[in-house]
Amino acid sequence: MKAVRIEKFGLDGLSLVEMPAPSQPRKGEIIVKLKAISLNFRDLLMIKGLYNPDQPLPLIPCSDGAGEVVAVAEDVQSVKVGDRVVGTFFQNWNAGPYEKRYGKAVLGGPLDGTLAEYICLKEEGVVPIPRHLSYEEASTLPCAALTAWNAIVEQAKVTPGQTVVVQGSGGVSLFALQFALACGAEVIFLSRNEEKIKRAKELGAREGINTSRCENWSHELKELTEGRGADVIVNVLGADLNECVKSVSFGGLICAIGILKGVRTEVDVVSILMRQVKIQGIYVGNRLMFESMNRAIEKLNIKPIIGQHFSFDRYREAFSLLESGNHFGKIVIKMAE
Numbered sequence: 001m002k003a004v005r006i007e008k009f010g011l012d013g014l015s016l017v018e019m020p021a022p023s024q025p026r027k028g029e030i031i032v033k034l035k036a037i038s039l040n041f042r043d044l045l046m047i048k049g050l051y052n053p054d055q056p057l058p059l060i061p062c063s064d065g066a067g068e069v070v071a072v073a074e075d076v077q078s079v080k081v082g083d084r085v086v087g088t089f090f091q092n093w094n095a096g097p098y099e100k101r102y103g104k105a106v107l108g109g110p111l112d113g114t115l116a117e118y119i120c121l122k123e124e125g126v127v128p129i130p131r132h133l134s135y136e137e138a139s140t141l142p143c144a145a146l147t148a149w150n151a152i153v154e155q156a157k158v159t160p161g162q163t164v165v166v167q168g169s170g171g172v173s174l175f176a177l178q179f180a181l182a183c184g185a186e187v188i189f190l191s192r193n194e195e196k197i198k199r200a201k202e203l204g205a206r207e208g209i210n211t212s213r214c215e216n217w218s219h220e221l222k223e224l225t226e227g228r229g230a231d232v233i234v235n236v237l238g239a240d241l242n243e244c245v246k247s248v249s250f251g252g253l254i255c256a257i258g259i260l261k262g263v264r265t266e267v268d269v270v271s272i273l274m275r276q277v278k279i280q281g282i283y284v285g286n287r288l289m290f291e292s293m294n295r296a297i298e299k300l301n302i303k304p305i306i307g308q309h310f311s312f313d314r315y316r317e318a319f320s321l322l323e324s325g326n327h328f329g330k331i332v333i334k335m336a337e
C-alpha cells in the first residue's frame with residue numbers, strides 16, 4: 001500500500017513509500033480502507049519533532065481518518081465488513097476521566113496514523129460515521145470536532161443566551177462556533193483576517209474582532225458584551241491566556257486547548273481569583289463523548305466546514321497550507337477511488 005511516513009523530523013522528512021498493507025486482522029482487530037484523512041495542527045507539530053522529540057521514526061502521521069471496513073477478526077462483534085467508520089484519536093479511552101496510559105495509544109504518534117491506504121485498528125478504536133456525512137466530512141471529527149464538543153458541551157454546558165468566544169478559523173474553532181450556535185449561544189469570533197470574519201458571520205457569529213489591529217482584544221470584547229465579558233472562551237492560542245482572563249465574565253470558563261501563539265505567558269492571578277474565573281484544560285475526548293457528539297451532529301444536521309481538499313499525492317501542499325494558517329476550517333486529503 002501507499003503511505004506517507006515521517007522519515008526524519010521536518011516537512012522535508014516526509015516521504016511517500018510503498019509498504020505491505022495489513023492483511024490479516026488479529027484478535028479484536030479490523031482493517032479499514034481509508035477514504036479521507038483530515039489534518040490537525042498536532043500533526044504538524046509531530047512532523048516537526050515539536051510534539052515529542054523522542055518519537056521513534058519512521059512514523060505514519062495524522063490522527064484522523066475515515067473509511068470502509070474491509071476485514072474483521074473472527075471474534076469482532078461491533079463492526080462488520082462494509083461499515084463506514086471513523087477512527088478515534090485515543091484508541092483506548094472509552095469513557096471516564098483521562099489517564100496517562102491513554103496517551104500511549106494515539107494515532108499519528110506514538111501509534112502509526114492514518115495517512116495511508118489501509119490501517120489496522122482495534123474494533124473499539126472506531127465509531128460509525130453519522131449517516132448524513134461523507135467520508136471527507138467524517139474524517140474531520142476525531143480530533144478537532146471532539147475537542148470542541150468536549151469544551152462547549154461536556155465542560156462548559158453552554159446554554160441559550162450565553163456568549164462564547166472562539167479564536168481563529170481553524171478546525172477546533174469552527175466546530176466550537178457550530179456547537180455553541182447549536183446550544184443557542186451568541187458567538188464572538190476572533191481572527192486576524194477581515195475576510196474570515198465575514199465568513200464566520202455568514203455561519204452565524206454575532207460579532208467579529210480583528211486581532212491583527214488590536215492585540216488587546218479584551219477591551220473590544222468588553223464593549224461588545226456591555227462590560228459583562230464572555231461566559232466561555234475557547235482558547236486555542238495559548239499565550240494570550242491573560243487576555244482571556246480579562247475577557248471572561250465573573251465565574252466564566254476558559255477552555256485551555258491550544259498553543260498556536262506559544263506555551264508560556266504571564267497571568268494575573270489576582271484577577272483569576274477575584275473574578276472567580278474557571279480554567280479547564282481539554283484533551284480531545286473519549287469514545288463515549290464521540291458517540292454523543294455524533295448523535296447530535298446527525299440530529300442537528302451539522303456539516304463540518306472543510307476549507308480545502310487535496311489528493312493523496314498533494315499531501316505536502318496540504319501540510320504547507322496548514323502551516324501557513326491561511327485556511328478556513330478543515331484541510332482534507334481524499335484518497336483515490
Ligand SMILES: NC(=O)c1ccc[n+]([C@@H]2O[C@H](COP(=O)([O-])OP(=O)(O)OC[C@H]3O[C@@H](n4cnc5c(N)ncnc54)[C@H](OP(=O)(O)O)[C@@H]3O)[C@@H](O)[C@H]2O)c1
Binds near residue numbers: 327
Ligand atoms: N487540547 C486538545 O485536545 C487539542 C485538540 C485539537 C487541537 N488543539 C490545539 O488547538 C490549536 C488549534 O488547532 P487546530 O487544529 O484547530 O488549528 P488550525 O486548524 O491549524 O487553526 C489555525 C487557525 O488559527 C489561527 N492562527 C494560527 N496561528 C495563529 C497565531 N500565531 N496567532 C493567532 N492566530 C493564529 C488562524 O486563524 P485566523 O487566520 O482566522 O486568525 C488559523 O487559520 C492548536 O494549538 C492545536 O495544537 C488542542
